[in-house]
Amino acid sequence: MLAITEILARNPSPDLRAQLQPDWSNWMGILGNVSDSQSRIFNRICRWHAGWGRHYHDLTHLAHFFSLHQKHQLSWEQPSAFFASVFFHDAVYLPWRKDNEWRSAQLLSRYWEQLAGQRSGLHLAEQIILSTQRHQPLEDHPDIPQFLDLDLAILASDPDRYDEYALAIRKEYWMIPDRVYLPGRQAVLARFLDRPTLYFTAQFQHLWEDRARENLVREIQQLKQKATRP
Structure with a gap:
């Protein structure tokens, strides 16, 4: 799948790349490892996320993670795993496949030693990425539900921004x-609505839960209307 990802890759917006550069540098600083390959890997990640066919799972999505991280002054037990998961959780994104998360985690594992110089911290990052497939924590670690909440922050956007997101998907x-x-999209949204809560942490349940549910209900209604049109 990396071959297809490389084929679809394109040069990113210089502004978006520049916006993400400090976050990449912060992660490299946490790792405390310097290698010639780090800049090359960052460039590849940017190209993957600027790839053909990406309208939501792109560099803007990554930048949104870091914006929320700073806005809410979030803390992480393993900050390196947070940074790794942001940069790699959508590294492979081919909508017609069901193993994107697994392949993204494999890609992170492939590059980890070049970036970190050792294996420590890789396991949690892999579990975070794999947890995004069904948006359910695969392990009992506080960093996982917090990351999943950020990944679904878009659901609690204002209606206009949410509609842009839905169109991008x-x-x-x-x-x-x-x-x-x-009908497939309706089923996905209905499964989210069936959950006791969309968000796992008390902080984001308080901030985002009600608006997110309103947006999901509204999109389902729109999808039903489209389905009845001749």
């Missing part, structure tokens, strides 16, 4: 016809 699934996409 539809564009990413361009290969799926409406007769399949509309």
